[in-house]
Amino acid sequence: MISDDLYREIILEHYAHPRCKGKLEAPTFRQDGVNPTCGDAVTVELDVKDNRVVRAAFEGVGCSISLASASMLTSLIEGKTLDEVRELAATFKKRMLNRNDAEPCPEQLGELEALDGVRQYPVRVKCALLAWNTLLGALEEAL
Amino acid sequence: MISDDLYREIILEHYAHPRCKGKLEAPTFRQDGVNPTCGDAVTVELDVKDNRVVRAAFEGVGCSISLASASMLTSLIEGKTLDEVRELAATFKKRMLNRNDAEPCPEQLGELEALDGVRQYPVRVKCALLAWNTLLGALEEAL
Amino acid sequence: MSVKVELSRRSDFPLLENQPELVYLDSAATSLKPRSVLEAERSYYEECCANIHRGLYRMSEEATRRYEEARHSVARLIGASDPDCCIWTSGTTDAINLVAYTWGEQNILPGDPIVLTGLEHHSNLVPWQNLATRQQARLRWIEPRPDGTLELDNLDELLEGARLVAFTWVSNVFGSISPVQEICRRARAAGATVLLDAAQGVPHLPCAVEEMGCDFMAFSGHKMLGPTGTGMLWSRRELLEAMPPFRFGGDMIREVWRDRCTFNELPFKFEAGTPNIAGVLGMGAAADYLLDVGMANVRAHELDLLTYARECLGSLEGFELLGPPLDQHSGALSFVYRGIHPHDLATLLDRENICIRAGHHCCQPLMRRIGMSGTARASLSLYNIRADIDRLAVALEKASQVFKGVLF
Amino acid sequence: MSVKVELSRRSDFPLLENQPELVYLDSAATSLKPRSVLEAERSYYEECCANIHRGLYRMSEEATRRYEEARHSVARLIGASDPDCCIWTSGTTDAINLVAYTWGEQNILPGDPIVLTGLEHHSNLVPWQNLATRQQARLRWIEPRPDGTLELDNLDELLEGARLVAFTWVSNVFGSISPVQEICRRARAAGATVLLDAAQGVPHLPCAVEEMGCDFMAFSGHKMLGPTGTGMLWSRRELLEAMPPFRFGGDMIREVWRDRCTFNELPFKFEAGTPNIAGVLGMGAAADYLLDVGMANVRAHELDLLTYARECLGSLEGFELLGPPLDQHSGALSFVYRGIHPHDLATLLDRENICIRAGHHCCQPLMRRIGMSGTARASLSLYNIRADIDRLAVALEKASQVFKGVLF
Ligand SMILES: Cc1ncc(COP(=O)(O)O)c(C=O)c1O
Numbered sequence A, B: 001m002i003s004d005d006l007y008r009e010i011i012l013e014h015y016a017h018p019r020c021k022g023k024l025e026a027p028t029f030r031q032d033g034v035n036p037t038c039g040d041a042v043t044v045e046l047d048v049k050d051n052r053v054v055r056a057a058f059e060g061v062g063c064s065i066s067l068a069s070a071s072m073l074t075s076l077i078e079g080k081t082l083d084e085v086r087e088l089a090a091t092f093k094k095r096m097l098n099r100n101d102a103e104p105c106p107e108q109l110g111e112l113e114a115l116d117g118v119r120q121y122p123v124r125v126k127c128a129l130l131a132w133n134t135l136l137g138a139l140e141e142a143l
Numbered sequence C, D: 001m002s003v004k005v006e007l008s009r010r011s012d013f014p015l016l017e018n019q020p021e022l023v024y025l026d027s028a029a030t031s032l033k034p035r036s037v038l039e040a041e042r043s044y045y046e047e048c049c050a051n052i053h054r055g056l057y058r059m060s061e062e063a064t065r066r067y068e069e070a071r072h073s074v075a076r077l078i079g080a081s082d083p084d085c086c087i088w089t090s091g092t093t094d095a096i097n098l099v100a101y102t103w104g105e106q107n108i109l110p111g112d113p114i115v116l117t118g119l120e121h122h123s124n125l126v127p128w129q130n131l132a133t134r135q136q137a138r139l140r141w142i143e144p145r146p147d148g149t150l151e152l153d154n155l156d157e158l159l160e161g162a163r164l165v166a167f168t169w170v171s172n173v174f175g176s177i178s179p180v181q182e183i184c185r186r187a188r189a190a191g192a193t194v195l196l197d198a199a200q201g202v203p204h205l206p207c208a209v210e211e212m213g214c215d216f217m218a219f220s221g222h223k224m225l226g227p228t229g230t231g232m233l234w235s236r237r238e239l240l241e242a243m244p245p246f247r248f249g250g251d252m253i254r255e256v257w258r259d260r261c262t263f264n265e266l267p268f269k270f271e272a273g274t275p276n277i278a279g280v281l282g283m284g285a286a287a288d289y290l291l292d293v294g295m296a297n298v299r300a301h302e303l304d305l306l307t308y309a310r311e312c313l314g315s316l317e318g319f320e321l322l323g324p325p326l327d328q329h330s331g332a333l334s335f336v337y338r339g340i341h342p343h344d345l346a347t348l349l350d351r352e353n354i355c356i357r358a359g360h361h362c363c364q365p366l367m368r369r370i371g372m373s374g375t376a377r378a379s380l381s382l383y384n385i386r387a388d389i390d391r392l393a394v395a396l397e398k399a400s401q402v403f404k405g406v407l408f
């Protein structure tokens, strides 16, 4: 494995061994997302109790970036309140969409920092955001 | 009046004083023609007896070239058999459409020779031919 | 605008550089193009010639970025706050047909009145005529006066029950400017939807599309210094979202199955297939050019030329301007001169290297209405100068020599 | 074709001159343009920038002459004996929609079967899907095999009662060449009208449209070395004359009154409004360029490259070509490589200055059918050389390093 600005080890690690991949028994929320440009598709499922994500899972087909991002997402949000999840998603989207942001990655994003390199590949930003936009779709139902 | 390759005296003469302008009482053939590009319109009427043009007349709106050509046409064909008229029309069309024909104008065309200069103005060739194409339309009915 | 400014603008136009003797007075048919427009097309083809929206490599990304940036430029030019409401088309005609086939099919019902004006270009008439036939709707007419202004006294009557009012911002024959805001206000008050044919407006007048009161606005790139094969339809988001698509194919879809599909979001829903990418970049560059000059300056320059032309030509014997008062006048000067047929005039002026147009200007019903078979038309753009008018005046007098003794 | 010929052709393409390091393998999306095409557009804008058909001055006459000459050039390229049957459109998508809106509305009746193949690009699927919905017609499917060839065993069954058969000459995903003459013959024997999507055929293969047996043929300029925003619909005269017009407006009419109009003759009846004049001249120049090279030579060169590529890439570990046997193969090479997702491949190759495409290639139903979400596709044109294939092979191996230990 060579070191790479885009394909960081942690991304490939998530891609090869996704966390939280699969289906929940009876999810509180479930949302499908597609990237029509390229055909990537992801489904995000959430078990929510008392406004808190108890469990999250995803399934999908896609490139390493979109699947690694989905894997990180689901593992990061478990245990968080819906408000915290929304804030996390907003922070991550903002980070990804600002190519020229030279600030260090907000600590809150944790291992999502590994996706920083994607910002230099604008067409791939959509891949990194697919699961997140799908998550936000699911949360709209929660309002 | 200045001498001019396009606006020869004889053309302007026909334009100012058209021959055979008007309507026939009960024409054997009558045909309308328009040039959709520019809106010029002409009507050609023929009295035909024993396959011979006894009288011809035209009416119309248009530029000097199209009206002079109509005037020459009607005055030239009176007295000719339909076959002679068809041949005349064919000879004239051929002459007008061949910009590079350096041969002297066929004698048969008579004063139509004055329209020779139009060949150097391809968009105006349509003007010179309007009455003739209308005539040919009328003669199709005669078959 | 001073002569110095004029001249510096002229040197932006390669055709004028190549043919310094030419007087181009046919910009209402199509405008000349500044170097920056040609450069935008060239640099696409020579630097990032790739298809857009679907490419995963940098060259395609760059092409996509330029394509969307061009949309922003044109949006800025017309004062549209939402570039997603700015749909690329292949021209005004294409844009109007888009509306007729989509919004029209959905909203025009049997018996519905469609209000047009007697000034309309065939492109803003025949699509409605055809729609009216298909849907058994009725056409009603706002009548033009002989100077190209509109008779609005009976407008409220005409608007009763109207579903659509489609009219031109500026007449391509008379250069008369329609009272856009008034017509839009009264039409919308009467419950009608309004389409503005801005083909002759956008190139000449400051535009704030969201304040004019129309629901649709169509215009061409090639008349506003941009490339041929380009144009735009602007509309309001609610309308565009409610409309079915026009052309079907790549890019305008979201998901496709064998028996059905879902459509892409705005503006892509209306942009099926590979678009005129180079053309769009050129139209964007044209908008940037006009924004840089400033549309108020374009208008001021044009008013200066119109004033001069009306004076200078108006003093020729036998010259009759067909057109509105100066303050309602833009772009095109139609005229008759000493009874010389417009075709003959056009040919005689062409010999002096002056390009004007003659004929019905794609407005046959208007010509019938004013009882003419055609007019001679000189039309202006920002690269014209007073000297062009001088040349026209001299050439007209010279043309009159040919018909002296024949017509007068 | 010798290397010398190849290299001399490459220098005709300014983009390759400007970026000698670039390996462009996305010509199925859009091709690069030779200098003569850009020159045809430039010289129009800089020498005779005027609108066509209606002008009475020399510059407009010259523009009109070039416009019609371009039509003759493209007619020659496709072997059409009657240029009046060659209609300019803004692309393949526009041409197919034209047929769907005109011939389709008139001829497809409730219950009528429309036969498509499972290979079709969205542009030759969604218009028919939509027409079928509007007219309550039914779609039937010629099934593709996993290599992109078509299953014709049940063709006669599918053709029973069919009104229309619409299919692609060459698959933009697999590069598979359809047996055009056989399908056309059997379809017409069954009484069906045939539309051929030639978007990927005309740029690569010799074409004799009148001998292929189709009734309509649609293709794009931008995929055959021409400008964006151009395309053509060819059809037989009887069909075109019987069809209603598509877009309504200037130039497509003969006479217009307020309540009705008559239409212009072919080809103008289908060319409403100011066309993409510069683009058309460029597409004509592209046809001249291809005629000059000779389509048989284009095909021979491509076969040489395909042979080389299939050998060279086929020997890479984990490389799987998706495609037909060599003799049925043209243009596009789809492949999977070591389980690396096509997007990741495209990004990694882009870093090596190699442009390929990845995804569904506007063929979602086909992707579902073959059970993939997308493929990686390298596609060729006459300016590609064997060294491009070598570069691709090296870059693929380099890409595999990134995923070593992850995927394999
Ligand atoms: C087979 C096929 N048909 C149709 C099209 C659509 O062509 P255009 O986008 O030029 O309209 C394409 C191009 O992507 C194609 O490959």
Ligand SMILES: Cc1ncc(COP(=O)(O)O)c(C=O)c1O
Pocket (backbone or CB within 6 Å): C028, C029, C091, C092, C093, C094, C121, C123, C124, C168, C170, C171, C172, C197, C199, C200, C220, C222, C362, D250, D272, D273, D274, D275
């Ligand atoms: C007022 C008006 N409307 C519509 C059009 C049609 O524009 P295009 O030919 O670019 O589609 C024109 C141009 O001739 C015009 O002057």
